[in-house]
Amino acid sequence: MDTASHRTLAMLRAVAAGRGQVSHSSEPDLFVDGVPCCDQFAAHALTHDGLIRPARPGLVGQRVPAVLTGAGRALLSRVAAAA
Template sequence: MTTNGYTARHRAMLQAIADGRGELVWGRIPSLTVDGRWCDFTATNELFAGGLFRPAREAVFGASAPAVLTTSGVQVLSSFATA
């Protein structure tokens, strides 16, 4: 897994999720908050569509759940450290 196409913003969002600071608000298009602040919508969608994070538990439309990294998300975050 490489960091191709991902920026420092993507890395920071992944790190925040890994640190347990991300909250996913479930909807037609999920939204992400870190420390209670909305994250970049485009970057959120790129990471989510890439399968790099998911809700920690089932969430109904409009509800929030902690965000957690997927295995792929952990790999991408680790590749930033070696890049």
């Protein structure tokens, strides 16, 4: 992800805080506090760009905790350092 919007950064922060779940799918959906994320295109991009991932294996369609990848943590760190 070349640029991160306020929305995608908020989504990453929610995952970092342990508030995110992701569905196992070729187009994973993100849930924050149990509610589907309003921007599923951005949620798909976060997973496809390698910024978030499922915390553990699961069945297709199953929701599992979402975690940041190293790239996701690095992006949040860069943004925090620039602020």
